[in-house]
Amino acid sequence: xxxxxxxxxxxxxxxxxxxxxxxxxxxxxxxxxxxxxxxxxxxxxxxxxxxxxxxxxxxxxxxxxxxxxxxxxxxxxxxxxxxxxxxxxxxxxxxxxxxxxxxxxxxxxxxxxxxxxxxxxxxxxxxxxxxxxxxxxxxxxxxxxxxxxxxxxxxxxxxxxxxxxxxxxxxxxxxxxxxxxxxxxxxxxxxxxxxxxxxxxxxxxxxxxxxxxxxxxxxxxxxxxxxxxxxxxxxxxxxxxxxxxxxxxxxxxxxx
Numbered sequence: 001x002x003x004x005x006x007x008x009x010x011x012x013x014x015x016x017x018x019x020x021x022x023x024x025x026x027x028x029x030x031x032x033x034x035x036x037x038x039x040x041x042x043x044x045x046x047x048x049x050x051x052x053x054x055x056x057x058x059x060x061x062x063x064x065x066x067x068x069x070x071x072x073x074x075x076x077x078x079x080x081x082x083x084x085x086x087x088x089x090x091x092x093x094x095x096x097x098x099x100x101x102x103x104x105x106x107x108x109x110x111x112x113x114x115x116x117x118x119x120x121x122x123x124x125x126x127x128x129x130x131x132x133x134x135x136x137x138x139x140x141x142x143x144x145x146x147x148x149x150x151x152x153x154x155x156x157x158x159x160x161x162x163x164x165x166x167x168x169x170x171x172x173x174x175x176x177x178x179x180x181x182x183x184x185x186x187x188x189x190x191x192x193x194x195x196x197x198x199x200x201x202x203x204x205x206x207x208x209x210x211x212x213x214x215x216x217x218x219x220x221x222x223x224x225x226x227x228x229x230x231x232x233x234x235x236x237x238x239x240x241x242x243x244x245x246x247x248x249x250x251x252x253x254x255x256x
Contacts, residue, residue: 003240004042005217007180009155011131012101014071016217017237018043020184020226021052032228033059037070039237045158045184045224047075047106048091057096073102075136076121078109084120088129103130104158107137115149122152134158134180140173147177156222158182162189163197163215166256171219182222186212196251204242207235214239215252 006013019036021029021044029052033044037059046056053074060070072095080087092098103124109117121133134156135143147153157174161183174181190212191197197208204211209225213236216223225236244252 004040004237005220007220007222009102009132009180011125011155012071014102014132014156014180014222015041015043016220016222017041017213017239018045018071018073018222018224019233020224021046021056022050022184022226024050024052024055024226024228026052026055028228029055030059031230032233034063035230036233036237037063037065039234041233041237042069043071043073043224045073046095047077047104048080048087049075049077049106053091053094057094061096067097071101072097073104074100075104075106076117077106081109081114081117084117085124088124092129099128100130102132102134102156104133104156105135105138108135108142113138113142113145113149115146118146118150118152118154122150132156140170140177143177143179153177154179156180156182158184158222158224160185160189161216161221161223162186163194163212163252163255164190166253168253180222182224183216184224186216186223186225191255194255196255200244200248200252203248206239206242210235210239211244211252214242214244215249218244218249 004015004017074091124130125133132155134154136158192208201208201211
């Protein structure tokens with residue numbers, strides 16, 4: 001299997017490249033996840049809000065890939081605050097598993113850090129239903145509220161991210177806190193026709209989308225490009241045959 005770099009989380013390493021499933025529905029989602037697992041992906045990202053946990057679970061079961069080999073993430077939507085444990089139980093049932101590798105608060109409930117919700121996430125981890133817990137769409141200040149109120153910092157913050165979003169200060173703030181930065185919508189947020197990306201892609205004989213994925217990996221960011229197209233799923237995964245030089249990384253960083 002192609003080797004994808006990982007980042008350390010408290011409950012186990014997370015592959016830096018995964019398949020995102022936002023807006024993947026029904027049989028399209030099933031086929032996309034099944035194909036991704038066949039190609040070699042070992043990290044699948046979903047969410048209660050996406051309404052596709054059952055399809056993800058069916059694909060995982062049908063793939064024949066051992067559950068222990070797949071890093072599985074889902075998310076708690078703020079609408080389910082107050083029924084965290086019931087929601088988690090339903091997610092586990094739909095996904096066909098007895099644990100998650102990562103459970104995230106999908107976005108700050110009512111725009112607030114909500115440490116009382118974070119405490120419920122920690123409780124689920126402490127009884128073994130979840131191996132690592134984190135958040136999504138949180139600001140650095142909100143991360144600090146959770147840390148200060150509970151004594152525990154989220155393992156990961158999943159945020160909109162790509163070369164056009166690059167901000168060295170945001171990267172450093174996460175690093176200082178020991179929070180892994182995970183990016184979503186990398187292609188939607190990036191001008192794939194930018195001269196800097198085209199130049200790097202030409203130098204390596206790859207697409208600009210592949211350069212964007214590799215940029216994440218070489219920085220140590222987690223990235224979860226979404227696709228339901230088999231060829232694109234394969235292309236996004238085919239990024240281990242090259243790496244970016246410091247000068248190439250720097251040239252792409254300036255897009256932010």
